[in-house]
Amino acid sequence: MASEMQERIARAIYEDRNGHGCVMWSRRGRADRAPYLSDALAAMKAMLEPTPAMLEAAEWAAEDGALLDFDRDDFRLTFTAGISHEIAAAEEARRDQD
Numbered sequence: 001m002a003s004e005m006q007e008r009i010a011r012a013i014y015e016d017r018n019g020h021g022c023v024m025w026s027r028r029g030r031a032d033r034a035p036y037l038s039d040a041l042a043a044m045k046a047m048l049e050p051t052p053a054m055l056e057a058a059e060w061a062a063e064d065g066a067l068l069d070f071d072r073d074d075f076r077l078t079f080t081a082g083i084s085h086e087i088a089a090a091e092e093a094r095r096d097q098d
Contacts, residue, residue: 002037003089009040030097041090048087050079 002010011025014036025033050058055072062070 001093002040003086003093005083005086006037006040006044006090006093009043010036013039013043037090037094041087041094044083044087044090048080048083050076054079 010033014025014028014033015022055075058075059070059072
């Protein structure tokens with residue numbers, strides 16, 4: 001089974017590519033889902049590191065009072081840890097299916 005984030009991304013890619021009225025994602029078989037899940041994993045790997053703009057947005061939110069104590073390195077670490085967890089779960093699920 002795919003990780004939760006991989007499943008969300010795969011479903012979004014599927015719906016975007018196939019448009020309104022396409023067969024519901026939940027009704028697609030494993031073989032039909034596989035290429036979308038693969039694309040989702042690639043997308044997750046591309047997001048492994050936050051972009052400079054993401055760091056700026058987080059810092060702006062902190063300055064606006066949304067965060068009491070902001071540290072770019074802490075944000076980068078936390079962000080990367082979350083994405084890394086989802087990638088590891090997705091890769092484990094792929095190994096289990098092979």
